[in-house]
Amino acid sequence: MPDISITMIIVLCVAAAAAGWIDAVVGGGGLLLLPALLLGLPHAHPATVLGTNKAVAIVGTTGAAVTYVRKAPVDVKLAVRIGLAALAGSMGGAALAGGISKDALRPLIMGVLVVVAAVVIFKPGFGAAPSASPVSRQRVLLTIGLAGLGIGFYDGLIGPGTGTFLVLALTALLHLDLVTASATAKIVNVCTNAGALAMFAYQGMVLWQLAALMAVFNLAGGMIGAGMALKKGSGFVRGVLLTVVGALVIKLGFEQWG
Known part of the structure; x- marks a missing residue:
């Protein structure tokens, strides 16, 4: 465990719980967890911060995924x-990250997010209920490619x-309701987190003791968030979704022009 004050450990654990809740409901928990780790580990290598973040997040994501699968109509095979x-x-993205200007991409992503927010606001039925018609094989392949x-x-x-984009894409492409889309996104997130964590662990870039402590709180937040989403339904998820999309736009805008 690195030399961190008790106060900062408490802050990190609270942030982990809140991030787990956000991630379980609609994705985007990294908006809170990663900055908290950067604040708590100012002298750590960036890769160590990212690796520790993945070690924490995968626990909450897995807990949320299990909660969803037990109670929501999730197509686990498709999600995997x-x-x-x-x-x-x-x-592939990680391999190319060093050669592409992220500053050039941020305005494009912000534009997409604004359009997404407009769709959710002005189309109240978006993700309110699943489509009654079966999804074609072509649409499934399109989802695998795009989402x-x-x-x-x-x-x-x-x-x-990433989690927020997954929820939106799954809702639009597979005609899922927002709760089922969130459930499916959690399984997808488990897969991506596992791959990233394996790479960071192989490189020795994970603070396991700190991650284990924070993961307990992240797991609790994730399971509570999944339970609330299942109980309160798509309208609740829609409200959280708009909040997270707004936070993403502000964050990207600050990074671009702040």
Whole structure:
């Protein structure tokens, strides 16, 4: 365990719990967890911060995924197929991250987020209920390509809001309600987190003692968040979704022009 004050450990544990809750409901918990770790570990190598973040997040994500699978109508096989594609995409994105200007990509991503927010606001039925018609094989393959490879690539290249993008893509492409989309996204996130964590662990870039402590709180937050989403339904998820999208736009805008 690095030399961290008791006060900072408490702050990190609270942040882990809150991030787990946000991530379970609609994705985007990294918006809170990663900055908290950067604040608590100012002298750590960036890769160590990222590796510790993954070690914490995978526990809460797994707990949320299990909670969802037990109570929501999730197609686990499809979710795993999308997750494996996302894992491959994230590896490709990470490999190219050093050669692409993230400053050039942020305005594009912000524009997409603003359009997404507009759709959710002005189309109240978005994700309110699943489609009654079956999803075609072509649409499933499109989802694996876009939500899997595409968003996985984004995760490796930039990262913030990956879970939120997954929820939106799964809702739009597979015509899922927001609760089922969140459940499916959690399984995909488990796959991508596992791959990233394995790489960071192999490189010795994980603070396991700190991660284990924070993971307990992240797990609790994730399971509570999943339970609330299941209980309160798509309207609740929709409200959290708009809040997280707004936070993403502000964060990216600050990084671009702040």
